[in-house]
Amino acid sequence: MADKAAIQKRAQRIRRQIKKVAGDRPRLSVHRTSMHIYAQIIDDVKGHTLAAASSLEKGAKDSSGANIAAATAVGKALAERAKKAGVKEVVFDRGPYIYHGRVKALAEAAREGGLSF
Numbered sequence: 001m002a003d004k005a006a007i008q009k010r011a012q013r014i015r016r017q018i019k020k021v022a023g024d025r026p027r028l029s030v031h032r033t034s035m036h037i038y039a040q041i042i043d044d045v046k047g048h049t050l051a052a053a054s055s056l057e058k059g060a061k062d063s064s065g066a067n068i069a070a071a072t073a074v075g076k077a078l079a080e081r082a083k084k085a086g087v088k089e090v091v092f093d094r095g096p097y098i099y100h101g102r103v104k105a106l107a108e109a110a111r112e113g114g115l116s117f
Helices: 003-022 058-063 066-085 102-113
Strands: 028-033 037-043 049-052 091-093
Touching: 003 091, 028 102, 037 066, 049 066, 066 102, 091 102
Parallel strands: 028 091
Antiparallel strands: 028 037, 037 049
């Protein structure tokens, strides 16, 4: 099991790389647990969350939050909410998680929903 300090170090390294290329685009941040997946679009300049979605929501309760189907549903919901908020381009922040499985499914669903990153 990974050390907590190593996980934080990996996440900070990813965010440091993101800040170099982000410019004035908001950040799509992903948090994954063993039971659920969460995603939010954050404006780091203002410090506000523009849109958020998770597998805990009513519509996503039909399936387990710990599978690719739930991650896809969260990605689609987030893309819809981002459109309503006027966000089209984001920077993808996968945090300390590998771009594989649920994280990849969420990202691809968000792209299909109209977000570009």
